[in-house]
Amino acid sequence: MRESGTDVSDLLTEFRRPELLQIVALTLRVSGVALVLATVSGVPIGALLGLVRFRGQRLVTLLLYTGMGLPPVVVGLFVYLGLSNSGPFGSLGWLFTPTAMIVAQAIIAFPLVAGLTMTAVAGVDRAVRQQVFALGASRWQSAWTVVLEARVGVTAAIVAAFGGIISEVGAVMLVGGNIDGQTRVLTTAIVLYTRQGEFALAIALGLVLIAVAFGANVMLLRLQGRLGDR
Amino acid sequence: MTAAPLYRLESVRQQYGGRVVLDIDRLEIGRGETLAVLGPSGSGKSTLLRLLQFLERPSAGRLWFDGQPAESEPPVDVRRRVTTVFQRPFVLTRSVRANLAFGLRVRGRADRPADIDRLLDALGLAALAHAPAHSLSGGEVQRVALARALAFDPEVLLLDEPTANLDPRNVRLVEDLIRDRRARGVTIVLATHQIFQARRLADRAALLLDGQVVEAGPAAQVLDHAADPRTRAFLSGDMVY
Numbered sequence: 294m295r296e297s298g299t300d301v302s303d304l305l306t307e308f309r310r311p312e313l314l315q316i317v318a319l320t321l322r323v324s325g326v327a328l329v330l331a332t333v334s335g336v337p338i339g340a341l342l343g344l345v346r347f348r349g350q351r352l353v354t355l356l357l358y359t360g361m362g363l364p365p366v367v368v369g370l371f372v373y374l375g376l377s378n379s380g381p382f383g384s385l386g387w388l389f390t391p392t393a394m395i396v397a398q399a400i401i402a403f404p405l406v407a408g409l410t411m412t413a414v415a416g417v418d419r420a421v422r423q424q425v426f427a428l429g430a431s432r433w434q435s436a437w438t439v440v441l442e443a444r445v446g447v448t449a450a451i452v453a454a455f456g457g458i459i460s461e462v463g464a465v466m467l468v469g470g471n472i473d474g475q476t477r478v479l480t481t482a483i484v485l486y487t488r489q490g491e492f493a494l495a496i497a498l499g500l501v502l503i504a505v506a507f508g509a510n511v512m513l514l515r516l517q518g519r520l521g522d523r
Numbered sequence: 524m525t526a527a528p529l530y531r532l533e534s535v536r537q538q539y540g541g542r543v544v545l546d547i548d549r550l551e552i553g554r555g556e557t558l559a560v561l562g563p564s565g566s567g568k569s570t571l572l573r574l575l576q577f578l579e580r581p582s583a584g585r586l587w588f589d590g591q592p593a594e595s596e597p598p599v600d601v602r603r604r605v606t607t608v609f610q611r612p613f614v615l616t617r618s619v620r621a622n623l624a625f626g627l628r629v630r631g632r633a634d635r636p637a638d639i640d641r642l643l644d645a646l647g648l649a650a651l652a653h654a655p656a657h658s659l660s661g662g663e664v665q666r667v668a669l670a671r672a673l674a675f676d677p678e679v680l681l682l683d684e685p686t687a688n689l690d691p692r693n694v695r696l697v698e699d700l701i702r703d704r705r706a707r708g709v710t711i712v713l714a715t716h717q718i719f720q721a722r723r724l725a726d727r728a729a730l731l732l733d734g735q736v737v738e739a740g741p742a743a744q745v746l747d748h749a750a751d752p753r754t755r756a757f758l759s760g761d762m763v764y
Contacts, residue, residue: 420613427609428629428671429603429606442615
């Protein structure tokens, strides 16, 4: 490791850098709020699409699936254009703020949450719905019970979306600008420090990113288990 | 049957695609009676139960429940008077106890642990109360499904082959519970191909063949002195169709 200018003691020093905590906190705030927004909108919409049949459903499904594969940098580009001074939402003054990053990440996460929730809910056996109906559930109670039956898939949708946004760099770089102390998150910081040759710090941030993703997923899976006990 | 019947079916026809699976000229089910619907597999028994549970609308004809037309989906409080134990019941991916409490919870009623325990005990499921329901065997699932249906004291109990996967001991447990509900005035429709079970449990019996009611009447009459030769052939074990 010495040849590349990095060893374990360098890494330990980097973990103690004061700005690290700030970067981690902003990363969690941006991706966390974006995930909550995508979940509260994406789970009900995905569940509805999985439960009902309507004209144009195939088109909506196709659009959602396409959205699941949207390159973050393209989402970042459109959010940038929308929030720039000449854009329709320029007056909000959100460009190069964490709010713009949240908007971009929520847009990236939404099709993942909605699309995978739709697949999970549609995959619940029709006989379960009939059974629940025959036990006296109202339409809402039936729908909620089916979503609970699909909870493994719904949790996987949320986990996948979180993994997608916490690790993306293109959108937050474009709309946040990677401003030190203001819009710098783990991924954009890794890009910056790698370019500057500060490999120890970049590796430390990479390890923190992996640990944060791991911790968040542990929490989500615990939530899934708790729902299962109800 | 002196009082007005609970269910009345007139010229009810159900078809899937072009295939007619049920074609009932007239059938009445009285309040508090136990009707055994007999017939071979594919004769339309399950379809009839789905209509009685309001899960499907008849393709044609009239269906009344408690004097009200029920061709379209009745309000939820009417639906909640009826429940079905399906031939292949589905348990929710929760504990056995949570499955039993489901019907009470959707009705906004508190689940009294002592009542649930008594039901679990009556069906030999006490040891499994906290087990995940989806880990149970077929016979256990069938008993859980019956206990779950009885937990909220339905007025009408539709049973589709309720003892198909059970050993003789558990058949007796289930039949005892059915008898208990019958004694309490619950209206029961029992779809079965087991003639002896119909004899043990039913007040009236109806034979379905190819979706049509071939014969209906008091159980003793239909089962012991059938008028229709097809009924006699079915009861004697000959293959009808």
